[in-house]
Amino acid sequence: MLTCCSAIWRSPCCRPNDVEGDDGDGSAKVKPEMSVIDAFYAELQYAVFSVLCEGESQVFTCLVSPPAWFQQFAPAIALGGTGNPADDLPYLDNFLIDAATFWQSQAVGKLASGPWVERDAEGGEWPLEAIALNVQGEWLLQITHLGDDFNRQRRQRQTARENLLTQEQLELEVLSRTRQIKLREAEIALRLVTAACFRDEETGSHIRRIGLYAAEMGRALGWSQARIDDIRLAAPMHDLGKIGISDKILLKPDKLTPSEFEIMKRHAEIGAEMLGDSGISMLDCAADIAGCHHEKWNGEGYPRGLKGLDIPETARVVAIIDVYDALSHKRVYKKSFSEQETLGLMDEMAGEHLDPNLYQVFLSIIEEVRVIRARNPD
Amino acid sequence: MLQKKICLLGAFSVGKTSLVQRFVESMFSDKYLTTVGVKVDKKVLSVDDQDIKLMIWDLEGEDDYCKINSSFLRGAAGYILVADGMRPQTLVTALAIHESSQALLGQIPAIVAMNKADLRASWRVSEADLQAAEAILPVLYTSAKSGNNVDVLFSNLAQSMLQAK
Numbered sequence: 001m002l003t004c005c006s007a008i009w010r011s012p013c014c015r016p017n018d019v020e021g022d023d024g025d026g027s028a029k030v031k032p033e034m035s036v037i038d039a040f041y042a043e044l045q046y047a048v049f050s051v052l053c054e055g056e057s058q059v060f061t062c063l064v065s066p067p068a069w070f071q072q073f074a075p076a077i078a079l080g081g082t083g084n085p086a087d088d089l090p091y092l093d094n095f096l097i098d099a100a101t102f103w104q105s106q107a108v109g110k111l112a113s114g115p116w117v118e119r120d121a122e123g124g125e126w127p128l129e130a131i132a133l134n135v136q137g138e139w140l141l142q143i144t145h146l147g148d149d150f151n152r153q154r155r156q157r158q159t160a161r162e163n164l165l166t167q168e169q170l171e172l173e174v175l176s177r178t179r180q181i182k183l184r185e186a187e188i189a190l191r192l193v194t195a196a197c198f199r200d201e202e203t204g205s206h207i208r209r210i211g212l213y214a215a216e217m218g219r220a221l222g223w224s225q226a227r228i229d230d231i232r233l234a235a236p237m238h239d240l241g242k243i244g245i246s247d248k249i250l251l252k253p254d255k256l257t258p259s260e261f262e263i264m265k266r267h268a269e270i271g272a273e274m275l276g277d278s279g280i281s282m283l284d285c286a287a288d289i290a291g292c293h294h295e296k297w298n299g300e301g302y303p304r305g306l307k308g309l310d311i312p313e314t315a316r317v318v319a320i321i322d323v324y325d326a327l328s329h330k331r332v333y334k335k336s337f338s339e340q341e342t343l344g345l346m347d348e349m350a351g352e353h354l355d356p357n358l359y360q361v362f363l364s365i366i367e368e369v370r371v372i373r374a375r376n377p378d
Numbered sequence: 379m380l381q382k383k384i385c386l387l388g389a390f391s392v393g394k395t396s397l398v399q400r401f402v403e404s405m406f407s408d409k410y411l412t413t414v415g416v417k418v419d420k421k422v423l424s425v426d427d428q429d430i431k432l433m434i435w436d437l438e439g440e441d442d443y444c445k446i447n448s449s450f451l452r453g454a455a456g457y458i459l460v461a462d463g464m465r466p467q468t469l470v471t472a473l474a475i476h477e478s479s480q481a482l483l484g485q486i487p488a489i490v491a492m493n494k495a496d497l498r499a500s501w502r503v504s505e506a507d508l509q510a511a512e513a514i515l516p517v518l519y520t521s522a523k524s525g526n527n528v529d530v531l532f533s534n535l536a537q538s539m540l541q542a543k
Contacts, residue, residue, distance in 0.1 A: 090433055091418050094452055114447065115415035123403065125417070150414065157444075158412045161390050164441055168465060172502060 038065050038079065045069070045147070047077075049085065051103065051139040058100070060084050060141065069126060069145050073118065085143060091116045092130055092143075099132035103139040110134075115146055115153070127151075182229065185282050189233040196240050199250060205376045206325060207236040212372045213321040214314075217358070220365045221317075226281070234286035235318050238293045241271025268294050268303045288312040293319050296353045308355075316355040320362050323349065324369070329378055339370075379422070381431040382539050383453050384532075387446060387475045388460035389468040390439030393493040396522035397460060398436045401532050406523050413438045416450055425536045432536065440471055448482055456487035456539045458531065459515070463492050463501035469511060476515065487538035488515055491531050495519040 041048065041064035049060040065079040074088040086092035095113040102111040113130040120126065127150035133140040146153075193207050214235035218228035242250055245267050249260050256264055272291025275283050292306060292315035299307030311319075327345060330336040337345070343363075350359040362369070386394040395413050399405050402419050417436040422429055437450055451457070457479060459472035472490060479488070490511055492503070498519070511517055518534070520527040 090420075091416060094449065097452065098449060117413075117415065117417040119417070119419060127414075154412065154414045157414055158410075160443070161412050161441060162410070165391055168467070172465070176502075 041065065045145045047085070047143040049141040049143075051099075051141055053100075053139075058084070058096070063140075067145070070143065072120060073126075085141070089118055089128070089143070091118065091128075095130050095132075096141075099130070099141065102132050103134060106134060106137075108134060115150055185280065186233055189237060189282065189286070192240060193236045196237075196243055199243060199247070205378050206329070209325055209372055209376045210238070210318070210321060211236045212376070213325070213369055214317055216365050216368045216372065217317045217321065217361060220361050227285075230282040230285040231289075231314055231317070233282050234289055234314070235321070237271070237275065237286040238289045238318050238322060239267065239271065240274060240286075240290055241267035241269065243274075244270035265294070265302050268292070285314055289315050289318045291315070293322060295319070297355050298352050301353075311355075313358075316358050320346070320354050320359055323354065324362070328373070379429050379431050380540075381433060382455040382536070383433045383435060384535060384539075385435045385437055385451055385454045385457040386460060387437055387457055387472070387479065388439055389462070389465070389471040390441045390444075392439060392460045392462040392465070392468050392472075393522050394439060394458075394460045395436050397458070397491060397493065397520065397528055397531070398434055400522045400525055400528045402434070404525070406525070408523075421532075423533060423536050425533055425540060428540065430536050430540065432532065440475065446475065446478075448478070451479060451482055454483060454486065455542075456489075456535045457483075458489050458491050458535060460491045460493050461503070462494050463503050463519075464494055464497060466503045466507060469503055469507055473511060473514065487535055487542050489531060489535050489538075490515050490517040491520045491527075492517055493520050493522060495526060496521040496524045 045067045046064060047066045047070040048063045050063055052059045052061070059082055061082050062077050062079055066074070066077060070077075070085075074083065074085055077083040077085065086096055091113075098113075099111060111132040115127055115129050118126045118128055127146040129144050129146055131142045131144065133142065194204075197204065197207065211232045215228050215232035218231050223231075245264060249256065249263055252260070268291055272287045274287075275290055276287035278284065278287075289312070291303070292311050295301035295304065295306040295311045295315060296319075297308060297311070297316070299305055301311075323346060324342060327337045327342040328339060343366075346354065346359065350356040386398060388394055390412065391410055395411070395417065396406060398417070398419055399407070402421050413436060415438055419434040419436065420431060421434065422431050424430075435450060435454070437446055438444060440446055459476055461469040461472040469490075469492070476488060476490075492508070492511075494501075508517065516534070518527050518531050520531055522528060
């Protein structure tokens, strides 16, 4: 658990009486010879320098009595004296490059360094900021102790970042839980399909190939990863409804009679009914596929005689890959066809049985399809 | 004495300041105290019988609202990209910062510190992402809390800087 803790940096008033000229409140002691305006500047906690360019180098002249916090970093620099504050405050080295460009531009206004934290010899932290100014043609450098302004700024950022961290943790948790749910969905899908496989001749390899071909089609169609994941799991369930067909018909080695075929056709509706209305996107996808994978592009399919784009896209995809897999592999009732023969037959089906546009997409991924086929033989 | 500026870069709350504190002061605090702007620290290190003074610039971490001020990287001889193994996105941020830093500084020595290694059992960053990072940059598994690999991190970078000079 993150906690917001109090600032550990030094405020101008927290220094002990260990700095020469410090009268206990952190500011420079008002010496008798100090003018009112010098004393005023000393109270402001600013160190202010005029800057003159001498060839490559810059000469810094201290214009105000330096406050105590500054003196402990640069004890040699006094009012009216010269010395480069960057020798003692290394961060300034970097800022003075930008400041020089700003001064030379003669731009009106100021350039701020942004806050930085300087550490003293005792490990105390001092939040400072440098500001370059062009005032009436004079180049000025002001170094400020940010004090409570820094404290406020840090508290604000601390709160904002703690909120961002909480949000990030919640998002990671949601992601992790979603992944667990997806894994469970995949496991349930696999077991459902395995159960169906016990009843007919379909092999585990066929199931894997159908899912992988479908996912490859989804990728080629530019689908979201979530939709691709759905069809990879849902496509193998296209024949799940066969669970509801009697063994006498399902396992009959001979050609089915017209009345037996009518019963067999019911597997599409049974599958859709088994998988539908779950409110789970993967199962909804599976229900569409199970119910419509025997519909034909020309409207002559079953069970509803849907035509063209009225057939869900997922079902049109699975119709193509199911035909490809069935033709290119051996079944008890047929020999396997070569790829050339398979694609020749499918060319004739495109526009009649199969969606001709999706078939072109399938042909565009034929290399990937071959790799899947080679890696998942029967 | 040879002096080199190095920067600690990365997303917010990955442990950049804690790594510096562990290295410079041998201290660690569990409290998260966000850095605003820059913190500059110094430490002298002896590498291959040579003393090298590291000027360590600990830069405010990146978040949705605050990006790294590229002028802070000026003059750096090397940098450490810090990521938190518990937060996979911080490795993505570190590698993105590496790309933009390279564009600015050229090929200078850099190391990824996969921090919070004491909590490695709960890390969410994937092995594949770690391997991808290792293909780009040297990666060290550090813990500012236990001190594991912290000195190695800075001395490896110092050594690379000396070899690169």
